[in-house]
Each structure stands twice: as C-alpha cells, then as structure tokens.
Amino acid sequence: MAHDLIARFRRHDRTALARLVTLVARGESFPELDAMLAEDPAMKPRVVAVTGSGGVGKSSLVGRLLETIRQDGKTVAVLACDPQSPLSGGAILGDRFRMGSSIYDGLFIRSLAAVGGRGAVADHLPRLLRLLAHYGFEVVLIETVGAGQGDVAVQQAAEVVVLLVQPEAGDELQWEKAGILEIADVVVVNKGDLPGAEKTVAQVRGMLDLAHASPVAVLRASAKTGEGVPELWRHLQSLSPKVVPNRLNVSLLFDRVAEEAARRAAQLWSQHDAAVCEIVANWQEGRLAESAAVDALLNTLRSHPEA
Ligand SMILES: Nc1nc2c(ncn2[C@@H]2O[C@H](COP(=O)(O)OP(=O)(O)OP(=O)(O)O)[C@@H](O)[C@H]2O)c(=O)[nH]1
Ligand SMILES: [Mg+2]
Known part of the structure; x- marks a missing residue:
C-alpha cells in the first residue's frame, strides 16, 4: 500500500501527490516516504513566500502570479498557510478558475488551513517542500498571514520573501517597517x-534607504x-541563488542532521554499544533528564566516527 503510493507518486500520479501532501502536512510518515525524501530531489524549486x-x-x-508562471511554461505548487481564508482553486483564481485552459496542468493548489494549525504546518514545511521538489515542481508559492511565529518559520523556509503593502497604508506601513527591514527580499x-x-x-x-538595508526592490502591481x-515574476527570476540566501537548503540540511543522528544512534543501540546502552538505561530509569540524554548521545556519536 505505502509502496504503491510512492510508486504512483514517482509516476506523477496527482492523487498520490495529494495524498502524500496531506500525510506530510500532518506530520505522518512511513519508511518508504522517509527513504524517498532522503534522496536528492530531482528539482530544486524556487520557493517564494x-x-x-x-x-x-x-x-x-x-x-495572478501563478497564471504568469504557467504561461511561462513552468510548473507551480501553491500552499496557503492561512487559517482565515481556506483556499481552493476557486478562491484564489476567482472567475478565472473556470477558464479551463492548460494553465491547470502543472499546477497544484493546497490550503493547509485545516491541517493541525499554522504552527504545525510550519514544523512540517521543510519536508513538504522536499516532497514537492521530488514531484518536480519548478516553483512553490506560499501564502502566509504575515504575523506570528509560524509565519516566521514559513518565511525562513522560503528562498524569497515578497511583502505586500497597500496604498495609503499610513500607520500600518509604520508597523510593517520592522517586517520590511527584517524579512522582505521584495516589497510589492x-x-x-x-x-x-x-x-x-x-x-x-524611503524607509529602506534610511535603514541602509541591502537592495530590496519596491515594485507596484495590481492583482x-x-x-x-x-x-x-521577471524580478523574482532575476534574483540569483548566489545573492539570495538559500534558506530551503539550510532547512533540508538541518533535517538531514537530525535523521542522520537518529539513524546512527539506533544503529549503535542495536549493536549493544556500551555507552549508548548506558545512556538509554539511565534515561529510562529516570536518572538522566531527556535533554541531558540527548546531549550525551550526541557526544557519544561524535566519538564513534565510524558508526
Ligand atoms: N482594487 C484592488 N483590489 C484588490 C487588489 N488585490 C486584491 N484586492 C481586493 O482586496 C480584497 C482582499 O484580497 P485577498 O486576495 O483575499 O487578500 P489576502 O491578503 O489574501 O487576504 P487574507 O488572506 O484574508 O489576509 C479582495 O476584495 C480583493 O478583491 C488590487 O490589486 N486592486
Ligand atoms: Mg488570502
């Protein structure tokens, strides 16, 4: 069953993609999925929040942006991490949704609103992005709510953060100032x-100049x-990966550190390694706090380079 799901996903079966997105967004997993996600993805999508x-x-x-990207011939996945406005193709595209053109091939839209809260989605976002990379999407667009810790996590997982403001925003613009300076790669x-x-x-x-921030484009648009x-879209493409810090890859890297440490600890334990068994026993019997046990295990892994 699980094996079949992965096989269908690899054949670009949309139902399998949808099913796996649901599982990963909920934080569920199974060995075949973990094994696939541990492989290098076929594609490194441009991830835009x-x-x-x-x-x-x-x-x-x-x-609008996804239409432009599709017209450019690129495949795109859209994730909406927005609890207030659950998103369907209809909601995001309005009347244009009924156009029925080839735009909708190579397009995947998912609202993550219903799945375990925004913080939870943010926790699983690196795996979700890796899943979409394995499917081969060239661009991933993420709509976020612009406030709160979950949102910061989403922005950190993205390669480029586009901050929207609106005309005559007045005080609100002042409030946005911190956000503009800290996180925006592009302001629209x-x-x-x-x-x-x-x-x-x-x-x-003016605000950006005052702060001597690194060059951030300020563009005008109308959805x-x-x-x-x-x-x-042209500007987003022009941002070279060398200039843009690749936050997607950093989260993938950290994920791999955790996976690798877990794999090596489990291997040593199954080999009845004395140090690892002692730490586990001390933790099980309440002599060692969990955080201390984790530290001790990491230290032990460091002294077992061949494991
Ligand atoms: N005049 C004008 N109205 C717009 C434009 N873009 C969006 N709107 C309107 O602004 C309202 C909010 O648009 P949404 O796209 O739902 O905004 P949002 O930021 O996704 O909203 P939340 O997800 O609820 O935070 C709708 O009534 C839109 O029709 C624009 O470029 N010009
Ligand atoms: Mg919205």
Missing part, C-alpha cells in the same frame, strides 16, 4: 490601481488588473 497583513491582496496576487505595493500607490512606493523606498505581475 508571499506575506502581508490581512486583506492586502495576497491570495489575489498569488492567483499591491492595489496599484488605487490612488496613492506611487506615494506609498516612494515611502517604502485586480494584472498590471506589474509579469515584472514581478
């Missing part, structure tokens, strides 16, 4: 069809008219 306060137009812009003034957009672009540029969206 779209963040910003409520109602700024994240879903609408993601909808969305709702560029509304009055005041150009003024807001200038304000945001309503589609204006500025192709330019945004």
